[in-house]
Amino acid sequence: MQISALGRYIIKRLLLLIPVLLGVSLLSFSLIKLAPGSAVTYMLGDQASEAMVRALERQLNLDQPFFTQYFSWLANALQGEFGMSFVTQIPITELIAQRLAVTLELSVIAIVITLLIAIPLGVAAATKQNRLPDHTVRFIAVAGVSIPDFWSGIILIFLLGVQFQWVAPGGYTPISEGLLPHLRSVILPACILAFINLALITRMLRASMLDVLSQNFIQAGRSFGIAERELVWRDALKNAFIPTLTVIGLTIGIMLSGAVMLETVFSLPGLGKLLVDAVFQRDIPVLQAVLTLIGCFYVLVNLFIDVGYSMLDPRIRF
Amino acid sequence: MAHMTTPDPALTTDKFGTLDDESRPEHTGFLAGALRRFRRNTLAMVGLLLVILLIGTAIFAPMLTTHDPNAIAIADRLTGPSATYWFGTDNLGRDIFSRVIVSARVTVTVGFGMVTLAMVVGLPLGAVAGLYGGSWIDEVIMRSCDVFIAFPTVILAIAIMGAVGTQPIDIGPFTIGNVAKVIVVGGIVLAPRFARVVRSSVLKERPMDYVEAARSVGASDKFVLVHEILPNSIVPIVIQASYYFATAVLTEAALSFLGIGVQPPQPSWGQMLSQSQAYIFGGDWWFSVFPGLAIFFAMVGFNLLGDGLRDALDPRGAR
Numbered sequence: 353m354q355i356s357a358l359g360r361y362i363i364k365r366l367l368l369l370i371p372v373l374l375g376v377s378l379l380s381f382s383l384i385k386l387a388p389g390s391a392v393t394y395m396l397g398d399q400a401s402e403a404m405v406r407a408l409e410r411q412l413n414l415d416q417p418f419f420t421q422y423f424s425w426l427a428n429a430l431q432g433e434f435g436m437s438f439v440t441q442i443p444i445t446e447l448i449a450q451r452l453a454v455t456l457e458l459s460v461i462a463i464v465i466t467l468l469i470a471i472p473l474g475v476a477a478a479t480k481q482n483r484l485p486d487h488t489v490r491f492i493a494v495a496g497v498s499i500p501d502f503w504s505g506i507i508l509i510f511l512l513g514v515q516f517q518w519v520a521p522g523g524y525t526p527i528s529e530g531l532l533p534h535l536r537s538v539i540l541p542a543c544i545l546a547f548i549n550l551a552l553i554t555r556m557l558r559a560s561m562l563d564v565l566s567q568n569f570i571q572a573g574r575s576f577g578i579a580e581r582e583l584v585w586r587d588a589l590k591n592a593f594i595p596t597l598t599v600i601g602l603t604i605g606i607m608l609s610g611a612v613m614l615e616t617v618f619s620l621p622g623l624g625k626l627l628v629d630a631v632f633q634r635d636i637p638v639l640q641a642v643l644t645l646i647g648c649f650y651v652l653v654n655l656f657i658d659v660g661y662s663m664l665d666p667r668i669r670f
Numbered sequence: 671m672a673h674m675t676t677p678d679p680a681l682t683t684d685k686f687g688t689l690d691d692e693s694r695p696e697h698t699g700f701l702a703g704a705l706r707r708f709r710r711n712t713l714a715m716v717g718l719l720l721v722i723l724l725i726g727t728a729i730f731a732p733m734l735t736t737h738d739p740n741a742i743a744i745a746d747r748l749t750g751p752s753a754t755y756w757f758g759t760d761n762l763g764r765d766i767f768s769r770v771i772v773s774a775r776v777t778v779t780v781g782f783g784m785v786t787l788a789m790v791v792g793l794p795l796g797a798v799a800g801l802y803g804g805s806w807i808d809e810v811i812m813r814s815c816d817v818f819i820a821f822p823t824v825i826l827a828i829a830i831m832g833a834v835g836t837q838p839i840d841i842g843p844f845t846i847g848n849v850a851k852v853i854v855v856g857g858i859v860l861a862p863r864f865a866r867v868v869r870s871s872v873l874k875e876r877p878m879d880y881v882e883a884a885r886s887v888g889a890s891d892k893f894v895l896v897h898e899i900l901p902n903s904i905v906p907i908v909i910q911a912s913y914y915f916a917t918a919v920l921t922e923a924a925l926s927f928l929g930i931g932v933q934p935p936q937p938s939w940g941q942m943l944s945q946s947q948a949y950i951f952g953g954d955w956w957f958s959v960f961p962g963l964a965i966f967f968a969m970v971g972f973n974l975l976g977d978g979l980r981d982a983l984d985p986r987g988a989r
Contacts, residue, residue: 372817375814379818383829383833386830386833387833387835388834394835494973494974497969498916498966498969498970498973499966499969500923500966502943503958504962507958507962509950510950514950514953606822608825609822612825612828613924616928627825627828628828631829631928631930634835636833639832642829643825646821646822646825647817647820650822651820
């Protein structure tokens with residue numbers, strides 16, 4: 353009975369996913385319609401010759417009705433084919449593949465740093481209420497969501513990159529040129545991303561730890577004489593982690609927006625920088641592709657979280 | 671998230687000893703109690719003070735500046751903070767203090783515009799979806815909102831502004847200027863998120879007895895929604911509006927930082943930060959520090975205000 357209900361829930365969520373994903377692709381595609389005047393003159397500028405305009409129009413299928421354009425674009429996109437970048441004439445899929453690694457690496461380092469700090473800090477804040485760890489969590493919770501990442505990026509480049517020269521003051525050094533120079537070029541933006549994440553995760557972990565610690569099974573464990581340390585770190589933490597999973601969807605959003613701003617500030621060749629470059633170069637095909645990918649990724653992650661959450665906690669049904 | 675545990679008196683007796691006055695029955699009205707809780711919350715008061723300071727600066731900006739914010743003085747370029755130039759000067763010798771002050775106005779205008787637009791669009795959408803919760807109307811509205819919510823706010827705003835461009839658009843006799851464009855884009859990005867909050871708030875009120883009572887005496891859907899449900903679901907909406915102000919400030923700053931938001935000659939904090947970026951390598955720290963601090967304090971203000979409103983208006987939901 354339980355399994356079939358869960359199965360039905362998953363199937364329902366998957367079916368509801370289709371219209372949303374279609375909507376995401378349609379919204380991303382319609383960016384080309386938002387360009388003032390004709391997209392082609394917007395991209396090429398006023399100086400473009402008649403022949404160039406015609407050629408680009410043909411390349412982008414702009415001589416067709418809107419929905420014909422959309423469906424042929426969608427059919428290609430489903431096969432992983434987003435066309436050519438209008439500026440570099442490199443296939444967009446190839447561009448994205450090149451850039452994805454940097455953004456992924458930044459995110460992975462940031463998540464590792466976040467968890468290394470968030471777990472002990474969240475636990476300490478919950479067990480030592482109204483003392484230093486608790487105040488630290490409250491401070492991070494406000495500071496993390498209020499300090500613009502592009503500002504802290506500039507200030508930290510000044511302090512740690514220019515004054516102390518501990519890290520690279522921007523620019524990307526690939527790992528092939530040595531591990532240390534490579535780390536010096538990515539560690540600072542990763543730490544800034546981690547700090548923003550900490551704001552969300554420690555607060556959530558603290559709240560759900562407090563919730564779990566007040567429950568009967570912990571009290572019962574205490575009365576059986578189980579060591580407090582074991583109760584907190586093994587039994588309570590395991591249970592407190594489930595609600596914390598729900599904010600991971602928000603974390604992914606932070607990572608993506610953070611990547612856009614921080615890759616720009618630190619000149620790192622990631623997906624976010626690709627998006628910003630496409631904006632500056634008026635490269636609408638690249639804009640469409642990157643936006644579609646970000647949207648679909650975000651929707652899928654949230655689906656996995658909801659489904660995973662309802663599997664871990666059978667009381668939850670949406 | 672809420673764990674359904676029935677407190678077992680044998681195990682949780684200490685809980686009954688720690689009842690604070692928050693959980694005692696209140697003899698005053700809801701608003702009076704909320705106001706009392708808000709006033710007692712230091713952080714909330716700090717938030718309110720910062721927001722008042724920001725709005726005050728925006729209103730009285732022309733009286734507060736010490737220099738013409740756009741006056742170029744090449745001889746004084748990149749000088750540090752001094753008695754003449756409190757926050758120092760930028761790469762063109764313009765007074766950073768005056769530019770920070772003047773930018774408060776565009777920040778408040780854009781923030782207010784974005785949140786208002788998000789409300790005007792999002793409130794009716796969310797209210798109708800909530801009222802007909804579970805029906806096809808609800809599905810159509812909410813799935814459309816999901817499409818917009820599928821993108822992080824800043825990224826969607828960047829992409830749309832990137833496609834629309836920063837040039838003013840002429841529609842018939844009207845010219846849509848740059849600031850208006852930023853407001854419209856931000857409002858469109860925020861509206862679906864707002865709709866979702868309104869919907870869940872309405873859904874929570876719909877099964878209540880007082881709604882049933884109004885229905886049973888023949889009140890129309892519209893009457894029930896406007897006169898019964900919305901006044902009672904206003905609390906989460908107000909709280910969310912405060913947080914969205916912070917989001918709006920950040921979105922504008924990010925767009926202007928990237929050069930696709932507020933355009934010169936109108937200065938803005940994000941724009942100043944992006945101009946300052948190249949000068950950090952020469953050690954001219956004040957150029958970056960002060961505009962960033964302004965964004966930071968505005969964000970802290972709205973975030974603390976939001977937290978304070980949540981704690982004061984919704985004491986059970988607060989953690």
